[in-house]
Amino acid sequence: MVVKKVYKKKQLMIGSSGRKQKKHIFDWINVIILLIFAGISVYPLFYVLAGSFSEGADYINGGIWLFPRVWSTENYQVVLNDARLWKAYGITILRTVVGTVTALIYTAVVAYAMSRPSLIGKPLIYRFFIFTMFFGGGLIPYFWVINLLGLFDNFMVYIIPGLFSVYNMLVFVNFFKTIPEEIHESAVMDGASEFKILFRIILPLSGPVVSTVALWIAVSHWNSFFDTMIYTSSENLWTLQYYLMKVINESSMPAAGVSLPYELLQKVAPETVSLAAIIISVIPIFVLYPLILKTLTKGVVIGSLKG
């Protein structure tokens, strides 16, 4: 399609132009400062990796900074035997997938209507939406509404309140408006309904914006724990982050420990087990990181405010 060619990729990973210049003392100092910062910000991950493969008793002695002294995979065995981890993993994957897909569809439908010039009452509706970006009821009244809707301690509390966001809608609207009007006109001539135009024509043309918003939503689903903490009470609805919070804060051995052999438990400590749990929860983000980075660095211009 013609339109697709228009959205050429722009390399945003590159800073300002590739000016030719002699290396200066400033360049060396600059690169050293930046590398040190990069090293410090990523070091915690190496630490976790080392700790998670350390024997518990040895880890407690301290001094493990980069590599395990006494190699051990028992921490992972204990964590992987914890039924709560798998349950939390399942809930988190489910809410991320379902939450992202439904939110994209819901938001895109509203955004499409808002992007059409023929929508009746548009300025008023805009005001109705935008006011809520700057003013809200706060936590307690929101909590009341969640209760009122019967969402408390219900899996749907992860999905329904996240269906729509005014900000994401505006990002969609901005993109939809850049799609040439002729495409819409010819579809109308063919007798297509507005729903059909959105799902058959507009959305397939909106790849960059859809993937950017999808990742914003997915990452925030994956990392959220606040909603679990406040809107749920049963262990069945624990998300991965909430499970991690419990394991880290309480420094308690995962519950499944009871049924594990004594030799295994001797080799682990609550601290090292929780480090192993952290690693397991980070794996999906790590694996998807190249994709996330590629999509979102392009998307930075699409919705600069989220950056």
Added chain:
Amino acid sequence: MIPLLSKKKINPYQAALSEISPLAARHKKKKITRSNIELLVMVSLGIIFIAVFAYLPMFGLILAFKSGDGYLNIMDAIFKSQWAGFDNFAAFFEDPDFKDVILNTIGLNTLQLCINFPLPIIFAILLSELPWKRIRKVIQVITYFPYFLSWIIYGGIILALINSDGIVNTILINLGIVDEAVNFGEAQYFWATIIITSLLKGMGWGSIIYVAAIAGIDPQLYEAADMDGATRWHRIIHITVPSIAPTIVLFFILSVSGILNNGFDHIWTFQNQINLARSEVLDTFIYKYGVVNLQYSYTTAAGFFKSVVAIVLLGVGNFIAKKTTGNGVF
């Protein structure tokens, strides 16, 4: 330039508000057709959602003017309790704990505004000045990563690093800076911990928008400056900074309006019983007193106060920015 990347489109707020402007109202009278009705059905999804999840809670704000503390059910607190006028607001202004909460909230955010706001800009400029493209890319890939981890994870690890036998204390002792391990969990270290950890986790990703803005600067400007014999410092001050100024102003206004908004996850991760005096902020206060202690009216009033301050700050920040630089959110 493709429409998506043109500078005018960069701000969704402006784009949206231009819809409301009188110019937009000059359309011809719209006819009711099948397509129009379909569009109304589509947009009603958004209207219903916002009515329920944004305006209904605003109705719930009447809790702030009632004496609804102590009810088990928020519904009863709203409908069965007595009117209290401004008593709840008066109560928290007199509460000695609340003074600390406000001080912590504003203090932490002011520090963030002074330190964590400008540093990503400097980081982006330093990155763009790097002559080695590959190293630049490696640094970007590394420093962006922590942003995608939750505070539970990243903060949990940092806590292990700064405890009494963690690497931070080991280094400090070996360098002779301190004699014995520092307990970073104490109240006096809380603000520094928050500032530094938020830089470690967020500075990389926070710089990306400025990196994009710098990438959009016309290279000819730099070439012309080089011809005129400009030093690197001159180029940064006279070309780079003015070119990204609109982006900086936009983000500054939005940061100012968020001054009562500490990231709950971040604070929650580092808060403990010992550092409460410096770590209790509005968000954690409202959660504990409202959801846990059932003081619905008291905390709704606190939340209401917060929303009003935020909206006033947004307006003031925008006004000042418009007067001084000609750029604003609206």
